[in-house]
Amino acid sequence: MTSTPAATRGPYRTGIRARARVVEAATEAFGRLGYRGATVQVVAEAAGMSPAGVLRLFGSKELLLNAVVDRWDAESTRLVEQVGGRGLAYVRALPVLLEEHAARRPLLEVQARLLVEAADPEHPAHDQVVQRFRDVRAGFAAELLHAVADGDLPPMTPADAEREAAAVVALMDGLQQQWLLDPEVDMAGALRRHLERWIAGAS
Amino acid sequence: MTSTPAATRGPYRTGIRARARVVEAATEAFGRLGYRGATVQVVAEAAGMSPAGVLRLFGSKELLLNAVVDRWDAESTRLVEQVGGRGLAYVRALPVLLEEHAARRPLLEVQARLLVEAADPEHPAHDQVVQRFRDVRAGFAAELLHAVADGDLPPMTPADAEREAAAVVALMDGLQQQWLLDPEVDMAGALRRHLERWIAGAS
Numbered sequence: 001m002t003s004t005p006a007a008t009r010g011p012y013r014t015g016i017r018a019r020a021r022v023v024e025a026a027t028e029a030f031g032r033l034g035y036r037g038a039t040v041q042v043v044a045e046a047a048g049m050s051p052a053g054v055l056r057l058f059g060s061k062e063l064l065l066n067a068v069v070d071r072w073d074a075e076s077t078r079l080v081e082q083v084g085g086r087g088l089a090y091v092r093a094l095p096v097l098l099e100e101h102a103a104r105r106p107l108l109e110v111q112a113r114l115l116v117e118a119a120d121p122e123h124p125a126h127d128q129v130v131q132r133f134r135d136v137r138a139g140f141a142a143e144l145l146h147a148v149a150d151g152d153l154p155p156m157t158p159a160d161a162e163r164e165a166a167a168v169v170a171l172m173d174g175l176q177q178q179w180l181l182d183p184e185v186d187m188a189g190a191l192r193r194h195l196e197r198w199i200a201g202a203s
Numbered sequence: 204m205t206s207t208p209a210a211t212r213g214p215y216r217t218g219i220r221a222r223a224r225v226v227e228a229a230t231e232a233f234g235r236l237g238y239r240g241a242t243v244q245v246v247a248e249a250a251g252m253s254p255a256g257v258l259r260l261f262g263s264k265e266l267l268l269n270a271v272v273d274r275w276d277a278e279s280t281r282l283v284e285q286v287g288g289r290g291l292a293y294v295r296a297l298p299v300l301l302e303e304h305a306a307r308r309p310l311l312e313v314q315a316r317l318l319v320e321a322a323d324p325e326h327p328a329h330d331q332v333v334q335r336f337r338d339v340r341a342g343f344a345a346e347l348l349h350a351v352a353d354g355d356l357p358p359m360t361p362a363d364a365e366r367e368a369a370a371v372v373a374l375m376d377g378l379q380q381q382w383l384l385d386p387e388v389d390m391a392g393a394l395r396r397h398l399e400r401w402i403a404g405a406s
Contacts, residue, residue, distance in 0.1 A: 032323065034237055112319045119312065119383040120235065130385050160396060166381060166388055167374060167397035174373025174380075180322040182333050185369055193363060194370035198397065201404025 019057050019067070022047045026068050031109030035065055035117055035125070062124040065114075069128050072111050075104070087147035088199065094172065095192040101176060102187070108176050115173070133169070140165035153202050168195075222260050222270070225250045229271050234312030238268055238320055238328070265327040268317075272331050275314050278307070290350035291402065297375065298395040304379060305390070311379050318376070336372070343368035356405050371398075 025046035029038035040061050044051040058064040079100050083093040101108055118129035141161040147153040148161075156164070171194065175187040228249035232241035243264050247254040261267040282303050286296040304311055321332035344364040350356040351364075359367070374397065378390040 034240070034320075037237070037239055109322065112322070115380060115384065116315045116319045117237075119315070119380075133381060133384060163389060163393040163396050164400075166378060166390075166393040170377025170381060170393070171370060171374050172377070174375070174377035175369060177318060177322075177376060178336060178369060178373060181318065181336060186366060187369070190366040190369040190373070193366050194401065197367075197404040198401045199404065201400040201402065 015057070018047075018049070018053075022049070022054055022057055022064065023067050023071050026064050027071065027110045028106045030065070030068060031106050031111075031113050034113055035123070040064075065125050066128060068110060069114065069125055069132070072107055072114075073132060075107060087143055087150045088152040090143045091147065091168070091195060091199065094168070094195065095188040098172060098175065098188040098191055102179065105180070108180060112173075112177055112180060136169055137162060137165045140168055153199075171195075218260070221250075221252070221256075225252070225257055225260060225267065226270050226274050229267050230274065230313045231309045233268070233271060234309050234314075234316050237316055238326070243267075268328050269331060271313060272317060272328055272335070275310055275317075276335060278310060290346055290353045291355040293346045294350065294371070294398060294402070297371070297398065298391040301375060301378065301391045301394055305382065308383070311383060315376075315380055315383060339372055340365060340368045343371055356402075374398075 022043065026038070026043045029043050029046060032038070033042070040051045040054055043064070044054045047054065054064070055061075058067060079097055083090075083097050083100070085093050114125055114129060117123055118125045120126065141158065141164070144153060144156065144161045144164055145158070148155055171191060175185070175190055178185045179187040225246065229241070229246045232246050232249060235241070236245070243254045243257055246267070247257045250257065257267065258264075261270060282300055286293075286300050286303070288296050317328055317332060320326055321328045323329065344361065344367070347356065347359065347364045347367055348361070351358055374394060378388070378393055381388045382390040
């Protein structure tokens, strides 16, 4: 016997909304208090449900953390696609990405927090965050090699493209961190200016 | 009546050594567990004394935190002076600084941790860390303007020098963070390569 759409869609949708609400609350709480500092109780209260309800939806605090990182990942990917372009156009669009990030402070906070906490190999998100950084660097390196193929940048070895990609990712993360600490820092302006000089030197 | 040097020097020196031992233990503990996660008890045990002994030396956990940031500051300043040079020579020497940092993982860990935690305006080191970043950026901006005065970089406004300084500081912090997470990242190589291209574009 198959259930009718009407019978499943309601509770299914409610579950998705509840999960999204918990991930939202956990993003804020992990960003503010750190993963270890934020209890399931704190997250549950912010999401308007019981700790047991949160654990029923996610299984454990660690799996909730994975969901938070997945969400940050999905949101970043969406923003990057929205900024658009390939090769050098992509690199030139990165300051716009920082401007978008400035409107999402809780996401930046949780990202900065988890990045630091996950440096501990014992941290439950360690492997996930390490892998995410490798993917991000590889994605950037691919765009740089795309720019080389377009004739917009001089030839570089894949290893050098990886190094440049690490630098550009670092530049963005470091600027975001300065801005979180001190919102007077003009992060998009600093990135724009620096990248334009770097592009002039690279071409 | 004045005490003789022999009478004062001993205990005075013992106090300095004990303070240094506590700051060392606190650097490691705050770096690993975060400021809120690391208790005075944990720090005291690592330093081989009682929590009361730690509080007698520093007054409070917050003042101990200030001492940890001061130490990180003093150590960074010492390393920067050791790397040496002014203007463009200074900028070119920065990868050496990252190599020195790689040999001081606990200091990098506490720096990365506190940088993130102190973004919260309620954090006891907030003002100190914000001020430190402003000083570091101003110091970099001064070196860039020095390079301009030497004719090694084209003219730039002080506001643009500040933006470039923010970018270079970000680059170093971001690379250090990637390296903490994943020691396979070639942080000094990435900085060297990126800065050389940037210098070529700027000159």
